[in-house]
Amino acid sequence: MTPLIDRLEPLLAQVSKPVQYVGGEVNSVSKPFDSVDVHWALLYPDTYAVGQPNQGLAILYEVLNELDWVVAERTFTIWPDLAALLREHGLPQFTWESHLPVKDFDVLGVSFATELGYTNLLETLDLAGIELRSRDRGDADPLVIAGGHAAFNPEPVADFLDAVILGDGEEAVVEVSKRIRQWKAEGRPDGREGLLERLAADGLAYVPQFYDVAYDPQTKAISAVTPNGPNVPARVPKHTLEHLDDWPYPKHPIVPLGETIHERYSVEIFRGCTRGCRFCQAGMITRPVRERSLPVIQQMVETGLAATGLDEVGLLSLSSADHTQIGEIAKTLADQYAESQVSLSLPSTRVDAFNLDLAHELNRGGRRSGLTFAPEGGSDRMRAVINKMVGAEDLLRTVSTAFSQGWRSVKLYFMCGLPTETDDDLLAIADLAARVIATGRQVTGSRDIHCTLSIGGFVPKPHTSFQWAAQASAEMIDHRLQVLKEAIIADRRYGRAINLRYGKGSTGIIEGLLARGDRRLGAVIEAVWRDGGVFDGWIEHFSYDRWQQAAAAVLTPLGLSVDWYTTRERPRAEVLPWAHLDAGLDLDWLWADYQAAINAEEVDDCRWAGCNDCGVCPGFDVDIELAGVPR
Amino acid sequence: MSRQPERQQPPPVMRVALRYAKRGRARFASHRDFARAFERALRRAEVPMAFSSGFSPHPRISYYNAAPTGAASEAEYLTLALAREVDVVELVARLNDALPDGFEITAWSLDSPLVLKGQQETEVDGASRWRIEFTPMGPNLDTAISVLLATSSYLVRREAKNRDVDVRERLARLELTAPGVLEMTIKTSSPLVRPDDVLNALAEIAGESYTARITRLAQGHLRDDELVELF
Ligand code: SF4
Numbered sequence: 001m002t003p004l005i006d007r008l009e010p011l012l013a014q015v016s017k018p019v020q021y022v023g024g025e026v027n028s029v030s031k032p033f034d035s036v037d038v039h040w041a042l043l044y045p046d047t048y049a050v051g052q053p054n055q056g057l058a059i060l061y062e063v064l065n066e067l068d069w070v071v072a073e074r075t076f077t078i079w080p081d082l083a084a085l086l087r088e089h090g091l092p093q094f095t096w097e098s099h100l101p102v103k104d105f106d107v108l109g110v111s112f113a114t115e116l117g118y119t120n121l122l123e124t125l126d127l128a129g130i131e132l133r134s135r136d137r138g139d140a141d142p143l144v145i146a147g148g149h150a151a152f153n154p155e156p157v158a159d160f161l162d163a164v165i166l167g168d169g170e171e172a173v174v175e176v177s178k179r180i181r182q183w184k185a186e187g188r189p190d191g192r193e194g195l196l197e198r199l200a201a202d203g204l205a206y207v208p209q210f211y212d213v214a215y216d217p218q219t220k221a222i223s224a225v226t227p228n229g230p231n232v233p234a235r236v237p238k239h240t241l242e243h244l245d246d247w248p249y250p251k252h253p254i255v256p257l258g259e260t261i262h263e264r265y266s267v268e269i270f271r272g273c274t275r276g277c278r279f280c281q282a283g284m285i286t287r288p289v290r291e292r293s294l295p296v297i298q299q300m301v302e303t304g305l306a307a308t309g310l311d312e313v314g315l316l317s318l319s320s321a322d323h324t325q326i327g328e329i330a331k332t333l334a335d336q337y338a339e340s341q342v343s344l345s346l347p348s349t350r351v352d353a354f355n356l357d358l359a360h361e362l363n364r365g366g367r368r369s370g371l372t373f374a375p376e377g378g379s380d381r382m383r384a385v386i387n388k389m390v391g392a393e394d395l396l397r398t399v400s401t402a403f404s405q406g407w408r409s410v411k412l413y414f415m416c417g418l419p420t421e422t423d424d425d426l427l428a429i430a431d432l433a434a435r436v437i438a439t440g441r442q443v444t445g446s447r448d449i450h451c452t453l454s455i456g457g458f459v460p461k462p463h464t465s466f467q468w469a470a471q472a473s474a475e476m477i478d479h480r481l482q483v484l485k486e487a488i489i490a491d492r493r494y495g496r497a498i499n500l501r502y503g504k505g506s507t508g509i510i511e512g513l514l515a516r517g518d519r520r521l522g523a524v525i526e527a528v529w530r531d532g533g534v535f536d537g538w539i540e541h542f543s544y545d546r547w548q549q550a551a552a553a554v555l556t557p558l559g560l561s562v563d564w565y566t567t568r569e570r571p572r573a574e575v576l577p578w579a580h581l582d583a584g585l586d587l588d589w590l591w592a593d594y595q596a597a598i599n600a601e602e603v604d605d606c607r608w609a610g611c612n613d614c615g616v617c618p619g620f621d622v623d624i625e626l627a628g629v630p631r
Numbered sequence: 632m633s634r635q636p637e638r639q640q641p642p643p644v645m646r647v648a649l650r651y652a653k654r655g656r657a658r659f660a661s662h663r664d665f666a667r668a669f670e671r672a673l674r675r676a677e678v679p680m681a682f683s684s685g686f687s688p689h690p691r692i693s694y695y696n697a698a699p700t701g702a703a704s705e706a707e708y709l710t711l712a713l714a715r716e717v718d719v720v721e722l723v724a725r726l727n728d729a730l731p732d733g734f735e736i737t738a739w740s741l742d743s744p745l746v747l748k749g750q751q752e753t754e755v756d757g758a759s760r761w762r763i764e765f766t767p768m769g770p771n772l773d774t775a776i777s778v779l780l781a782t783s784s785y786l787v788r789r790e791a792k793n794r795d796v797d798v799r800e801r802l803a804r805l806e807l808t809a810p811g812v813l814e815m816t817i818k819t820s821s822p823l824v825r826p827d828d829v830l831n832a833l834a835e836i837a838g839e840s841y842t843a844r845i846t847r848l849a850q851g852h853l854r855d856d857e858l859v860e861l862f
Contacts, residue, residue, distance in 0.1 A: 005656070009656070010766065010842065012656075012659055013701055013842065018659040018700075018701070019659040019660050019661065019664055019700075021659075022656040022657070022659055023656075024656060024657075024731065024732040024733065025731060026668075026671070026672075026675075026729075026731050255668075255671055255731075257657075257660055257664055257668055257731055258660070258664055259663070259664065259667075263667070305674075306675065307675070308671065308675070309670070309671030309672060309673070309674035309675035309729070310671065310674075311670075311674065341682060341688060
């Protein structure tokens, strides 16, 4: 097997940011190809700059490479300038470590953080010389296995995937590797199909081709999803890692040579979130909460910094201020690194004074980032609908403290297009921002007070309470944002201190189409890619018109439309495309929570207030694990 | 943003100048990429860096005339300030262990003008020697070299900056040393003329287009038309 690097190098001299393709970074791993039994190519379907910092990729890379009979190398979607040159010179998609063809590996493991990476999967498969559709692949082709949050509804890309792993990947990738090794050692009985059967057997992986999907000719919705083979479970469960402390990864992540979007050593301080924000898919599919303990966090930070030479530490999770020992964690680490140039960051947008105390603790060293809060909904009613339990008065009290402590600007996150939303809820955002400025001016006596509003369009996601909800149309989102913008411009006292940031409604519609889509969308994705669609997560590449045209061509003959998938409210009885994929959430509980949302009723966080019976813990025989509570 | 405490840092106790190479695939690293990688290597090697004072202290490292992205180099220089006395031989060994593939420290000095005087003075009469390996070379290259050397001035257009630079004026030497291998010595002064500019001039004269691998071989001063290395 000859590495491609010698033929690649002259091409690199002709492209933008060539350093991203060279590999060989500190802590990257390469092993003699023939010295191991199982070969993984791990793909993050975006550029190196975006994909390299991904925490999931870093974890699986180390978990796999720690096995002396496995190698995992990385690959990323190649930017169009180099992709064109590769095609012109007949060179395939390669891995970053050894610069070997991806097609020579046993598995191509794809991590989908967002649905907008789907066209990049096709681009990468094509450049690798791997058949796009699972059913067209031969025994020598790699298995294409997906994971990541978007893979909780892989149906739109089901035709292109051989298997899908739901949930935490650490244990699952090891088990998959074992079964591949065993199957190879036995002389590959029953070929590719035989291997897929072994992966599907006890629900280790979801193998789409072992499930038949039938549609109701009347409603056009799915009527049933039926397993078509023996030993294939009717529902495939997600994987849940029980004790985070036993999996202290990444220990020595790769240090990128080229620039990436995050340059810090990140430790996940807990996994899961039970605040119950009804729009949040990440919170729902990663239940229950499992905390990492302070000694393990401390150890990871110490070894991680020593192994990488990075000078920033990120304490990651879905809502980091919620760790039951966060005060102690912050104080201990701040003490430990007080005399060094290491900075600590804790992504948290919780709206309360405690969060401010944490910010102070972590920024003792001098550097201080901006303050960000996420009320998400503009009015008290809207926040009750999404279960974001924070009142306007809480927010104003918190920003008042912040301003009195020296901050001069805050950033607030909101969503637009939420269920039951009206124009008034958007006007409430403008009002809230005006009150933030007024409070700041009053507390500080200064007019140098600023507030940035960052507004995202709401996209209903599978496995959430809003999975049945009608998505707001692109026109509706654009209209509401216009209402908000005009209100801010019209506010002559405070408007100039408010900076409004938002995108167009159209991206959200395509994201929504793919998020809650079914297998009939595979042809749409393929048509978009064939028409040149790649890097849909990049504004300069995303084309709404191209998606709309491809969708119309494929869906109209079927009596379907983009609206059918997005802006239509789905009835309780409808079989959702992901119904056979089990995130553990009880369907009745989700529906009841959706109804509670419409009635603006709130539910408490089960980490503090007791179980709400969402179904996850008993379903998977797992439990909330808190750092201070012995196992 | 809020007011933040300004940090006072102790003055450095030692300064060392280092020569380093950028080879193979590492040549695609930009100067900023190298600077980040170098600072991380310093931390991994637990080198006692000296920091600047101020709101966001940064390591006191000054880089000298970095080679362009895509060009390899045997002669890059930097000066590093340290907060403690260290054994330089050991420092260099540890750094070389910690640096990513393709970067290597090849010499050091405690008494170079880079350490004692600062960069401005060092740049007087500065020049670099470059090796250009053509892949492949064109039939008219030989003639183009003679034509360029025979003139006293040759302007090349810098599209990005929208101005001309005189390539010939800065050329101290231009010579084919082997088939397809060109060596040139270019004087360093503002605006900087890069080997690419010389290649563009040659391509224009020859009516050919070139791709080539560029390596900086040495950096120093011209003394009677000879390049004397910094150290
Ligand atoms: S089952 Fe109960 S305790 Fe477990 S995540 Fe759901 S609500 Fe929380």
